[in-house]
Amino acid sequence: MKHIKKALAAAAMSMVLSMPAHAETTLTVHYPMPGFFKDVMDTISKKFMEENPDIKIQFANPSATYEEGIQTIMRQAGTAEMPDVTFIGLNRLRMLNERDIPVDLTPLVAAEGDMAAKGFSDNILKLAQVKGKQVGLAFATSNPIMYYNADLVRKAGGNPDVPPATWDEVIALGGKIKALGDGNEGIDFRWQGDDWMFSGLLFGAGGKMLSDDETKVAFNGPEGQKAVEVLDRMVKQGGLPVLTKQAGEQAFTAGKVGFAFQTTGALRNTIKNVGDKFDLRTAHIPLIDPVNGRLPTGGNAVVILTKDADRQAAAWKFAKFAAGPYGASVVVPGTGYVPNNELAAKSPDYLGNFYKENPLFRAGLEQMPLMQPWYAFPGSNGVKVTQAIVENLSRIVEQTATPKEALDDAAAEVKGLLPRS
Amino acid sequence: MADLAISGYSPIETAARREARTALLLASPALVLMLVFIILPTVAVIVLGFTDFELGYASFRFVGFENYAELLNSRTFRKSLWNTAVYTAIVTPVSIALGLGVALLIESEPRGRSFFRTVYFLPVASLLVAMATVWQYLFHPSIGPLNALLAQFGIPGPNWLGASSTVIYGLSVIGIWQSIGFNMVLFLAGLTAIPRDLYAAAEVDGAKSALDRFRLVTWPMLGPTTLFVTTISVINSVKVFETVKTLTEGGPNKASEVLLFTIYQEGFVFLRVGYASAMTVVFLAILVVLMVLQYRFLDRQVHYS
Numbered sequence: 070m071k072h073i074k075k076a077l078a079a080a081a082m083s084m085v086l087s088m089p090a091h092a093e094t095t096l097t098v099h100y101p102m103p104g105f106f107k108d109v110m111d112t113i114s115k116k117f118m119e120e121n122p123d124i125k126i127q128f129a130n131p132s133a134t135y136e137e138g139i140q141t142i143m144r145q146a147g148t149a150e151m152p153d154v155t156f157i158g159l160n161r162l163r164m165l166n167e168r169d170i171p172v173d174l175t176p177l178v179a180a181e182g183d184m185a186a187k188g189f190s191d192n193i194l195k196l197a198q199v200k201g202k203q204v205g206l207a208f209a210t211s212n213p214i215m216y217y218n219a220d221l222v223r224k225a226g227g228n229p230d231v232p233p234a235t236w237d238e239v240i241a242l243g244g245k246i247k248a249l250g251d252g253n254e255g256i257d258f259r260w261q262g263d264d265w266m267f268s269g270l271l272f273g274a275g276g277k278m279l280s281d282d283e284t285k286v287a288f289n290g291p292e293g294q295k296a297v298e299v300l301d302r303m304v305k306q307g308g309l310p311v312l313t314k315q316a317g318e319q320a321f322t323a324g325k326v327g328f329a330f331q332t333t334g335a336l337r338n339t340i341k342n343v344g345d346k347f348d349l350r351t352a353h354i355p356l357i358d359p360v361n362g363r364l365p366t367g368g369n370a371v372v373i374l375t376k377d378a379d380r381q382a383a384a385w386k387f388a389k390f391a392a393g394p395y396g397a398s399v400v401v402p403g404t405g406y407v408p409n410n411e412l413a414a415k416s417p418d419y420l421g422n423f424y425k426e427n428p429l430f431r432a433g434l435e436q437m438p439l440m441q442p443w444y445a446f447p448g449s450n451g452v453k454v455t456q457a458i459v460e461n462l463s464r465i466v467e468q469t470a471t472p473k474e475a476l477d478d479a480a481a482e483v484k485g486l487l488p489r490s
Numbered sequence: 491m492a493d494l495a496i497s498g499y500s501p502i503e504t505a506a507r508r509e510a511r512t513a514l515l516l517a518s519p520a521l522v523l524m525l526v527f528i529i530l531p532t533v534a535v536i537v538l539g540f541t542d543f544e545l546g547y548a549s550f551r552f553v554g555f556e557n558y559a560e561l562l563n564s565r566t567f568r569k570s571l572w573n574t575a576v577y578t579a580i581v582t583p584v585s586i587a588l589g590l591g592v593a594l595l596i597e598s599e600p601r602g603r604s605f606f607r608t609v610y611f612l613p614v615a616s617l618l619v620a621m622a623t624v625w626q627y628l629f630h631p632s633i634g635p636l637n638a639l640l641a642q643f644g645i646p647g648p649n650w651l652g653a654s655s656t657v658i659y660g661l662s663v664i665g666i667w668q669s670i671g672f673n674m675v676l677f678l679a680g681l682t683a684i685p686r687d688l689y690a691a692a693e694v695d696g697a698k699s700a701l702d703r704f705r706l707v708t709w710p711m712l713g714p715t716t717l718f719v720t721t722i723s724v725i726n727s728v729k730v731f732e733t734v735k736t737l738t739e740g741g742p743n744k745a746s747e748v749l750l751f752t753i754y755q756e757g758f759v760f761l762r763v764g765y766a767s768a769m770t771v772v773f774l775a776i777l778v779v780l781m782v783l784q785y786r787f788l789d790r791q792v793h794y795s
Contacts, residue, residue, distance in 0.1 A: 136759050143546035143761070164761070168546035252632040261741060311652040313738055315626045323633050449544055453760050463742035467654060 094383040099129040099152035101138035101369075105404070106156070106209075107131065112399050117390050124383045135161065135369070142374070146170045153375035154384050156208055159196060159368055160263070163445035164452070166199045172373040174203035177385050188394050188412030196409070196442050197370035205370030206392035207409040209400050211334035212364045212440050213259075213269040214432040215239075215355070219348035221246050221253060221327045232352035236299045239328055239355060240307035246327035247308025255308020257317040259331040260300065260462045264455040265443060266330065267462060268365035269354060270296035275361035278444045284487070288458075289480035295357050297472035301465050311466050322346070330354060332367050333433030336405025340429065351432040356439075364436055365443045368406060394419045407433040407440075448488035457482040532774070539768035545761040557768035567769065570740075570747040576658055577748060578727035581665040586716070586723055588666065589673025594708075596674070597681045607678070611671040618668065622736040625664050626651065651737055654745030661746055664733050669726060673719050680715030684708065717788050724780055728773075749773050 098114065100106050114126040132138035135158040142165070145151040157165055165171055178184055178194065185191070189206070197205040219229035225245035233239045243255025259266045271278070276292025279285065287293075303309040308327070312320065321329040322342040329339075336351070343349045356362030371391050373384045390396060397413035398420050400406050413419040414434060424431055446454040461479035464470035470478070539557055543550035561567050596606050613621075628636050629650035637647025650660035688707050697706050731750040734740060740747040740755070753773065757766030 140545060140758060140761070146546065147548070165546070170546065254632060262739060310631065311649055311742065312631070313626065313651050313741075315623065315737070316630050316652060319627055319630060320633055325633055449762065450760070456755075459741070460743045463654070467742060469654075469743075 093123055093125055094379055095125045095127055096154060096375075096380060096383055096387060097127055097129050097152040098387070099131065099138070099141070099155040101132045101135045101156060101158075103131040103133070109399050109403060113391050113396050116395060117387060120390075121383075121386060124386065126387065139165065142170065143168065146374070151374055153373070153377075153380050154387060155372050155374060156369045157205065157372050159207065159210075159366060159370055160265075160443045160445050160455075161452075162197060162204045162370060162372070163199050163447070165372070166202065166204050167447075170374065171204045172376070172381060174205065174373065174385070174388075175201075178203050181389075187389070188410035189392070190411050192438070192440070193409055193411065196366050196440065198442070199445075205372035206388050207366070208369050208371045208392050208396065209334070209404065209406040210366050210368040210409040210440070211332045211406050212366060212433055212436050213266060213330060213354050214333045214336075214436065215352045216321065216329040216331070216336075216339060217350050217352065218321070218324060218327055219350045220324070221249070221347070224249060225327070229348070229350060232350065234353070234355060236302075236355045236357065240299075240302050243303065243307035243309070243327050252325055253308075254310050254320060254326045255328065256303050257312065257321050257326045257329040257331075258300065258303060258309055259314065259317065259329075260466060261314045261459065264458045265332070265365055265367055267296065267458055268443060269330070270299055270357065272365055272441060273354070273362040274357035275363070278446070279487075283447050286480045286484050286487075288483075289476050292357070293476055294473065297462075297465060297476045299357060300462065301472040304466055304468060309466065318342075332405075333430075334367060334404055334406050336429060336433070337403060338405075349429070351429045353432055353436055362439065363441045364439045366440045367443060368409070398423075401430070402427075405430065405433065407437055446483075446487070448486075450486035450488075454483050454486050457486065535767045535770050535774075538764055539771045541764045541767075543764040543767075545763050550764065553764070557765050558772075560765065561768060561772065566744060566747060566752060569744045570749050570752040573658055573744075573746060574728055574730070574748045577662055577665065577730055578724060580659070580662040581669065581727045581730075582720070582723045584662075585666045585669040585673055586719055589670045589719065590677050590712075590716075592670060592674045593677035593681060594704075597678060607675070610674050613668050614671040614675075618732045619736050622733060625733075626737055629660055652742070654742045657738055657742070657746045661730070661733050661738070664737075665727060665730060669723060672726075673723065676715060676719050676722075677712065680712045681708070684711045717784075720788070721781060721784060724784070725777065728777060728780070749776075 098110070100110055110128065114128070118124065118126055129152045132141050138155065139157060139161050142151070142155055142157070146168070157171075162171075178189075181187075184194065193207055194203065196207040196210060197203065215232065217229070217232060222229045222232075222242060225242060225248075227233070227242045227245070233242055239256065245255075246253055247255040268278070271288055271293055274292035274295045276288060276290060276296065278288050280287045288296075300309075310320075317326070317329070318335075318339075320326045322339065324343075324347040333351075340349065354364070356364075371388045373381060373388060375381055375384055392409060394408075394410050394413035394416065397408035397410045401408050401413070401420055402423055408414040408420055414424070414437070415421060424434060445451055458479050461470070461475040461482070464475045464478075465472050540552055540554060541550040542553045542556070592606075592610055596603055596610075628634050631637055631647065631649040631652060634647075634650075636650070640647040648656045650663075651657050684707065688711070689703055692703055692707050697703050729750055730748050731754070734746055734748050734751045735754070738746040740751050749769075750773070753766050753769045756762050756769060
């Protein structure tokens with residue numbers, strides 16, 4: 070007994086002695102997808118602590134996926150285990166905000182004054198806003214681009230140096246690549262999983278998901294009809310096969326698909342998987358309406374959860390740092406995400422030279438002015454709605470429904486899932 | 491005598507009571523664990539099934555049978571019930587038959603026994619999530635080896651995991667591949683327990699062919715093992731999840747939506763914990779009914795030596 074008491078006393082003493090003289094704030098940071106973000110987070114937090122010796126960053130157990138991450142946060146919200154800072158998928162910010170979990174950053178942004186000078190343009194700030202409220206700061210952002218196999222394009226009689234700029238050209242060339250035979254497919258379009266790539270077509274036509282007051286479905290208007298017709302024509306004329314998400318990726322990296330449309334975030338992995346099997350190129354994704362067309366933004370945002378004033382101040386410093394030019398210069402080369410910070414993109418201190426040397430990464434960068442928030446549906450069925458859209462898209466890809474039927478069914482289902490008020 | 495009269499119990503009764511108390515005391519750690527990890531969570535799920543609880547909200551309301559009514563009318567739930575039934579109806583009998591076949595072959599040939607045992611058991615030990623990528627490639631409609639093989643014989647291979655008409659069969663093949671090894675090991679254990687002299691006796695009685703010996707000795711003696719394997723196989727098939735989650739995400743158009751995946755989607759992606767709990771209760775009820783039926787039906791036919 071005596072020994073234990075002594076040991077305890079010694080431990081207590083040493084703890085007191087090791088306490089630093091100045092007040093130190095410890096921030097607990099939580100993030101999803103460690104396979105993707107662990108190195109990035111370690112690098113950023115190390116640099117941050119060097120610059121801010123009075124703030125210590127410790128990481129909570131990372132969650133395997135975005136979904137698991139948001140569950141963890143919702144379970145811990147309001148308890149002592151809740152982390153101070155977390156990273157949430159851009160399409161889930163609304164869900165989190167409806168539950169009143171994140172701290173409103175609007176006053177902090179206003180107090181900062183010169184956010185634009187630090188590379189946070191209004192357009193970038195808007196990506197992580199829910200109904201005008203600044204819920205977070207966009208951390209890693211992406212937009213959809215076109216990947217293409219220059220060898221197949223050449224074989225089919227196209228000029229890979231002048232990639233197709235409209236869907237008509239893509240579909241025509243895709244059809245020719247399919248006609249080469251030998252298991253070649255024209256197009257892989259990432260319609261599975263969520264509504265993001267459909268948004269790419271819809272926003273690209275200048276359309277929107279719901280009416281401005283969010284009470285009526287708007288994606289079945291003329292823009293939406295054009296969007297599903299393009300998808301239908303990709304299947305009928307462009308050589309788009311019915312593939313699962315992974316099978317599509319495998320076929321493209323094996324050199325058997327002409328064009329692949331998906332997030333620029335997959336660029337680094339695609340480059341790695343393709344190796345030198347073929348001449349991989351990237352280009353802008355065509356817009357159905359080149360004038361009014363926009364593109365959805367994927368990725369995540371850094372969100373502050375702590376209600377404690379001191380920790381909030383420290384968390385705001387960290388959020389600005391992570392989402393700022395240094396953070397972007399760490400995230401972009403490792404993934405293919407586009408810089409969520411305009412300073413990072415242009416300044417040679419950060420990524421200016423990187424883009425000169427890595428032309429494949431430029432497609433996403435050049436599309437940045439077109440980025441608008443990934444629309445999140447209101448109400449408790451907000452996520453389920455996206456499922457209804459994907460399921461009806463699969464009917465078009467499998468050719469079991471006409472584009473009009475599928476779109477009308479999707480609209481009817483979504484209408485039933487919207488909040489009744 | 492006077493003391494005993496006061497306490498009102500005979501010495502035997504006292505001893506019995508003490509023994510019962512000791513028994514309870516000894517069993518209590520197990521009972522507490524059961525209560526905490528099995529009974530309480532189940533009760534919690536049943537209670538949540540009657541609420542509209544959504545993850546992240548502080549409060550919830552009791553809604554009676556509303557969740558169950560929604561379940562009855564849900565196209566997704568009916569579809570996923572049907573898909574699970576089809577999957578189970580394919581995977582259970584095929585994996586039992588093949589598992590038994592492999593076990594008999596391995597048992598009859600002493601050479602390389604442990605090698606084959608290991609080879610067939612590998613799928614059980616391998617991580618399914620990692621193997622999923624391999625299966626995705628094997629089943630690939632244009633670059634996959636399986637369809638390339640079929641093409642050699644002039645058979646146009648189906649779009650295994652991509653098309654809604656074939657996806658459940660593709661998943662079934664993976665399910666069978668995964669459970670043959672497990673069933674084989676159980677059958678091997680059952681086979682070694684059969685006394686050799688029974689075969690000798692059967693031969694004396696005129697059972698000359700291998701088929702006769704199987705029909706008259708092996709099969710009846712394997713009864714308890716088969717019952718156990720069937721039970722485990724059905725449970726495992728109904729619980730199919732990883733392949734669906736990693737390979738098809740329930741698609742295309744709900745063609746591979748199975749019960750556990752639907753529960754996962756509702757509870758963990760859509761965060762509708764109340765509704766997902768109601769579905770879990772139905773899922774548990776289905777499993778219990780299946781088990782009861784199976785035991786009632788099969789137990790009568792099983793010969794326990």
